[in-house]
Amino acid sequence: MTYPHNQKLDKFMENIPESLFNELSLPINFVDHNCTILVMNKAFLEFLELPLKDVVGQNLVDIDNTTRFPIVLQTGIPEIGKRHRFKSGKEAIVDRIPIYDGDRIIGCAGIIVPSHLSPDSIEWKIRHLIINKIRPDYKTRLETDSSSLIPKYTFDDIIAKSKLIQHFKQRAKSFSKTELPVLITGESGVGKELFAHAIHSASQRANRPFVCINCAAIPDTLLESELFGYEPGSFTGAHKNGKQGKFEIANGGTIFLDEIGDLPPIMQSKLLRVLQENQIEKIGSSESKEIDVRVIAATNVDLLDKIENKVFRSDLYYRLNVLNLNIPSLRERSEDIPLLIEHFKSLFYQKNGIYKTFSKEALKILSGYTWPGNIRELKNIVYRLMVIAEGPEIGFDLIPQDILEARYHFYVDHYDPNDILENKSTLTNIMKEIELQIIEDTLKLCDNNKSKTADVLGIQRMTLYRKIKK
Numbered sequence: 001m002t003y004p005h006n007q008k009l010d011k012f013m014e015n016i017p018e019s020l021f022n023e024l025s026l027p028i029n030f031v032d033h034n035c036t037i038l039v040m041n042k043a044f045l046e047f048l049e050l051p052l053k054d055v056v057g058q059n060l061v062d063i064d065n066t067t068r069f070p071i072v073l074q075t076g077i078p079e080i081g082k083r084h085r086f087k088s089g090k091e092a093i094v095d096r097i098p099i100y101d102g103d104r105i106i107g108c109a110g111i112i113v114p115s116h117l118s119p120d121s122i123e124w125k126i127r128h129l130i131i132n133k134i135r136p137d138y139k140t141r142l143e144t145d146s147s148s149l150i151p152k153y154t155f156d157d158i159i160a161k162s163k164l165i166q167h168f169k170q171r172a173k174s175f176s177k178t179e180l181p182v183l184i185t186g187e188s189g190v191g192k193e194l195f196a197h198a199i200h201s202a203s204q205r206a207n208r209p210f211v212c213i214n215c216a217a218i219p220d221t222l223l224e225s226e227l228f229g230y231e232p233g234s235f236t237g238a239h240k241n242g243k244q245g246k247f248e249i250a251n252g253g254t255i256f257l258d259e260i261g262d263l264p265p266i267m268q269s270k271l272l273r274v275l276q277e278n279q280i281e282k283i284g285s286s287e288s289k290e291i292d293v294r295v296i297a298a299t300n301v302d303l304l305d306k307i308e309n310k311v312f313r314s315d316l317y318y319r320l321n322v323l324n325l326n327i328p329s330l331r332e333r334s335e336d337i338p339l340l341i342e343h344f345k346s347l348f349y350q351k352n353g354i355y356k357t358f359s360k361e362a363l364k365i366l367s368g369y370t371w372p373g374n375i376r377e378l379k380n381i382v383y384r385l386m387v388i389a390e391g392p393e394i395g396f397d398l399i400p401q402d403i404l405e406a407r408y409h410f411y412v413d414h415y416d417p418n419d420i421l422e423n424k425s426t427l428t429n430i431m432k433e434i435e436l437q438i439i440e441d442t443l444k445l446c447d448n449n450k451s452k453t454a455d456v457l458g459i460q461r462m463t464l465y466r467k468i469k470k
């Protein structure tokens with residue numbers, strides 16, 4: 001295959017034989033930097049329900065105006081495993097992978113992954129092969145999602161309808177226009193890492209590395225070499241070629257220092273020096289190297305408290321906390337819960353091809369829960385329910401006991417002792433009242449179905465009748 005307009009792309013594609021390309025049942029296309037189609041295989045044309053004629057040279061937007069290729073060509077940010085509705089109304093999971101020549105975007109590849117395909121299928125494997133060929137650095141993300149140099153998320157991935165989070169998204173977007181350090185605080189699982197990725201993705205550095213390091217997950221003895229690297233032979237057991245540190249890898253881009261509150265004091269001093277001087281010194285080296293790295297740090301502990309207890313340096317805190325985002329917990333924005341459940345359902349579907357709905361009662365219970373583990377906990381529960389539900393609908397009965405019980409604690413916690421004094425109630429009467437309230441609420445959730453209510457509450461149907469009658 002040759003692409004007269006683009007020698008670089010030509011070189012890039014020269015190893016892919018056209019015959020093989022057209023035989024693939026996986027729809028694939030390539031466009032140049034103007035979104036002009038360079039290749040669209042038979043499977044792609046068939047998927048778009050287009051006649052099997054040559055579309056090379058046409059603009060993809062003219063063929064399918066729903067395409068997001070122009071956006072990917074502009075941002076340079078890959079979109080992998082995204083759900084897309086085509087002009088024909090068909091839906092599928094798609095990958096859009098920008099192709100670079102150095103820093104320049106010269107084209108984009110698109111793959112449609114029909115939703116019935118299992119991750120074990122040959123097409124799925126070919127998809128991985130193609131992505132890895134275009135972006136070898138993306139391989140890690142597809143497999144483990146953990147140590148890639150490419151940000152995993154953009155602001156579009158932060159799902160929220162609450163005004164509260166919209167406000168934080170807006171603020172974070174304005175932070176991405178600057179080069180200043182950002183400190184993201186908030187409880188565990190609220191999306192701090194997600195925000196860090198999004199800030200980088202929307203910044204001038206989007207096409208440069210995004211390097212994450214979890215300061216709590218690395219033993220103190222290894223932290224220095226992880227962050228700053230070492231020279232060959234600088235200590236026993238050192239790799240003979242030495243090692244690049246995370247700061248050096250992140251040069252030109254962003255480093256995300258997660259769980260910064262757990263950084264040991266000695267490393268706090270070293271980090272402070274790096275931030276002040278913009279220079280790193282590898283272990284075993286006497287020379288400093290200039291670096292240009294934007295720092296985003298996150299923590300779920302109270303750093304001011306740590307400063308007061310003299311376990312965190314206040315000067316480092318002020319260096320990191322130039323811009324601050326204190327992400328609210330999920331219980332402060334419970335109106336986002338149904339939307340997040342919908343989002344995780346569709347993510348699960350994209351990955352596993354399994355789609356289930358939640359019953360009205362189940363949704364109501366999940367929306368009323370306080371989610372101490374925040375969005376991470378919600379995501380895990382949604383995935384777990386998708387796996388364990390046998391039928392197409394996830395009902396009340398599958399909700400974990402601790403979530404159901406938490407509702408009952410709510411009644412107890414919210415009982416006003418003044419009512420006891422005013423009404424001169426006895427403990428037995430108070431307990432009965434609470435019990436009745438729970439029964440009434442559960443009956444409502446179960447559309448007045450008494451057998452179901454008894455089942456959910458774990459009592460006999462006759463006991464339920466007796467309690468209602470009383």
Ligand SMILES: Nc1ncnc2c1ncn2[C@@H]1O[C@H](COP(=O)(O)OP(=O)(O)OP(=O)(O)O)[C@@H](O)[C@H]1O
Binds near residue numbers: 194195258298299
């Ligand atoms: N608004 C959101 N929309 C969609 N997914 C979200 C949102 N917020 C968080 N998540 C998801 O919830 C999970 C936890 O988020 P993340 O790791 O960013 O939290 P965190 O605050 O950094 O947690 P920790 O303090 O434990 O490191 C991730 O899978 C993330 O993708």
